[in-house]
Amino acid sequence: xxxxxxxxxxxxxxxxxxxxxxxxxxxxxxxxxxxxxxxxxxxxxxxxxxxxxxxxxxxxxxxxxxxxxxxxxxxxxxxxxxxxxxxxxxxxxxxxxxxxxxxxxxxxxxxxxxxxxxxxxxxxxxxxxxxxxxxxxxxxxxxxxxxxxxxxxxxxxxxxxxxxxxxxxxxxxxxxxxxxxxxxxxxxxxxxxxxxxxxxxxxxxxxxxxxxxxxxxxxxxxxxxxxxxxxxxxxxxxxxxxxxxxxxxxxxxxxxxxxxxxxxxxxxxxxxxxxxxxxxxxxxxxxxxxxxxxxxxxxxxxxxxxxxxxxxxxxxxxxxxxxxxxxxxxxxxxxxxxxxxxxxxxxxxxxxxxxxxxxxxxxxxxxxxxxxxxxxxxxxxxxxxxxxxxxxxxxxxxxxxxxxxxxxxxxxxxxxxxxxxxxxxxxxxxxxxx
Amino acid sequence: xxxxxxxxxxxxxxxxxxxxxxxxxxxxxxxxxxxxxxxxxxxxxxxxxxxxxxxxxxxxxxxxxxxxxxxxxxxxxxxxxxxxxxxxxxxxxxxxxxxxxxxxxxxx
Numbered sequence: 001x002x003x004x005x006x007x008x009x010x011x012x013x014x015x016x017x018x019x020x021x022x023x024x025x026x027x028x029x030x031x032x033x034x035x036x037x038x039x040x041x042x043x044x045x046x047x048x049x050x051x052x053x054x055x056x057x058x059x060x061x062x063x064x065x066x067x068x069x070x071x072x073x074x075x076x077x078x079x080x081x082x083x084x085x086x087x088x089x090x091x092x093x094x095x096x097x098x099x100x101x102x103x104x105x106x107x108x109x110x111x112x113x114x115x116x117x118x119x120x121x122x123x124x125x126x127x128x129x130x131x132x133x134x135x136x137x138x139x140x141x142x143x144x145x146x147x148x149x150x151x152x153x154x155x156x157x158x159x160x161x162x163x164x165x166x167x168x169x170x171x172x173x174x175x176x177x178x179x180x181x182x183x184x185x186x187x188x189x190x191x192x193x194x195x196x197x198x199x200x201x202x203x204x205x206x207x208x209x210x211x212x213x214x215x216x217x218x219x220x221x222x223x224x225x226x227x228x229x230x231x232x233x234x235x236x237x238x239x240x241x242x243x244x245x246x247x248x249x250x251x252x253x254x255x256x257x258x259x260x261x262x263x264x265x266x267x268x269x270x271x272x273x274x275x276x277x278x279x280x281x282x283x284x285x286x287x288x289x290x291x292x293x294x295x296x297x298x299x300x301x302x303x304x305x306x307x308x309x310x311x312x313x314x315x316x317x318x319x320x321x322x323x324x325x326x327x328x329x330x331x332x333x334x335x336x337x338x339x340x341x342x343x344x345x346x347x348x349x350x351x352x353x354x355x356x357x358x359x360x361x362x363x364x365x366x367x368x369x370x371x372x373x374x375x376x377x378x379x380x381x382x383x384x385x386x387x388x389x390x391x392x393x394x395x396x397x398x399x400x401x402x403x404x405x406x407x408x409x410x411x412x413x414x415x416x417x418x419x420x421x422x423x424x425x426x427x428x429x430x431x432x433x434x
Numbered sequence: 435x436x437x438x439x440x441x442x443x444x445x446x447x448x449x450x451x452x453x454x455x456x457x458x459x460x461x462x463x464x465x466x467x468x469x470x471x472x473x474x475x476x477x478x479x480x481x482x483x484x485x486x487x488x489x490x491x492x493x494x495x496x497x498x499x500x501x502x503x504x505x506x507x508x509x510x511x512x513x514x515x516x517x518x519x520x521x522x523x524x525x526x527x528x529x530x531x532x533x534x535x536x537x538x539x540x541x542x
Contacts, residue, residue: 355489
């Protein structure tokens with residue numbers, strides 16, 4: 001019943017033998033103690049995507065990012081020299097949070113020429129240097145040069161801004177993201193500046209929501225009613241098979257077919273989709289921007305004519321979905337405890353030229369929300385029952401390979417940290433299996 | 435005082451659906467009965483092509499107020515299409531405890 005070719009080993013999972021094929025435990029998702037280890041082993045030491053260059057449009061633009069899992073807040077700012085930098089969001093004088101508005105736990109953004117602490121008025125320029133100390137002569141041998149903001153490693157890949165909180169990190173962002181990201185270089189992310197962003201507090205471990213979006217085995221069942229009845233029956237009878245999976249070091253991707261944009265037969269889709277020529281896969285008509293005609297090699301790696309969407313899981317908590325009709329979606333999963341996290345889903349389109357194009361994007365955004373609400377609610381149900389420990393080993397099929405890989409990667413990171421807290425989270429980059 | 439352009443006077447009874455934000459539109463959908471959702475859908479869906487042809491005469495950022503209200507009404511129609519075409523109830527089934535808030539949306 002295989003519709004798409006699998007590797008010579010007979011399955012995607014066995015193509016990556018380190019993953020094994022046995023049942024897996026989700027103890028890593030239901031233990032407060034394990035979560036505390038993950039915070040130190042993973043979130044305090046890996047590259048985390050905190051935004052896009054478009055969020056920092058001009059010199060002085062800044063935003064703050066709450067990184068509860070890593071136990072800090074950072075400020076990310078474009079300096080007067082145009083460079084993007086990041087600092088721990090803390091004043092060097094008495095430890096007050098430097099940049100915030102009204103509510104100290106809420107993120108903020110804006111434009112400024114310098115940072116001024118609300119408490120005693122210490123000032124810092126946008127490169128982090130301390131430039132003013134209130135009543136400086138009252139201090140004892142204080143040299144402002146010793147009291148700059150604490151820098152955080154910050155690098156940009158294809159317009160995505162990342163930070164790494166480990167001052168000893170020696171792996172560049174490009175090296176860290178590896179071959180899967182290299183295969184995306186040149187995609188016109190920068191042209192897709194029309195943004196719809198959604199946020200939810202989810203009652204599950206962060207990995208469980210990545211699990212939900214890293215497999216489509218669930219789609220014909222959980223989302224059955226979102227297709228018209230005949231189509232839904234067909235989808236469920238056929239089941240789901242991906243075009244391809246790729247794993248490279250801590251990261252993975254799944255490439256999926258998508259016959260719905262546009263569908264072969266208009267009766268396959270709902271009336272609103274038929275009328276607006278849009279839906280889950282986005283507006284059917286590709287926008288006219290450079291770079292969509294010849295996609296970079298990492299997109300649709302199987303070069304399938306029925307390709308619909310590629311979902312990249314960049315460890316630990318960043319997913320990037322590139323859709324055939326020419327737009328992209330990001331997911332971020334920000335842990336807040338072992339069984340809660342904040343989910344962010346952000347749709348990026350080429351700005352619409354008229355109302356029709358704008359309404360097509362609205363349908364894609366609303367459809368995303370309808371699907372995500374279905375996905376989100378199963379998570380709390382799963383978390384609850386996993387915590388019962390009534391069952392402790394669970395089978396995963398070949399279409400769930402990325403789950404197996406995600407949990408293994410997280411466990412490997414924790415194990416390496418337990419063995420030697422000063423060792424880097426990824427001792428050697430695992431070369432890509434071809 | 436009409437909310438929509440004169441050509442769309444027939445949609446005036448549904449003016450309360452012309453809401454600026456996704457949060458307002460989604461809340462309106464959840465508070466509506468299926469009869470109300472169906473009535474709105476039945477009135478607005480057949481007018482969709484005419485509405486878009488009208489709105490497409492303008493540059494998006496320069497939409498006059500009455501046209502912008504019409505665009506918001508279409509956003510609500512998109513939202514209401516799910517209960518009517520798919521769920522047969524205002525809320526996504528089994529989504530009782532789940533929420534997903536729009537925190538950034540386009541200005542127009």
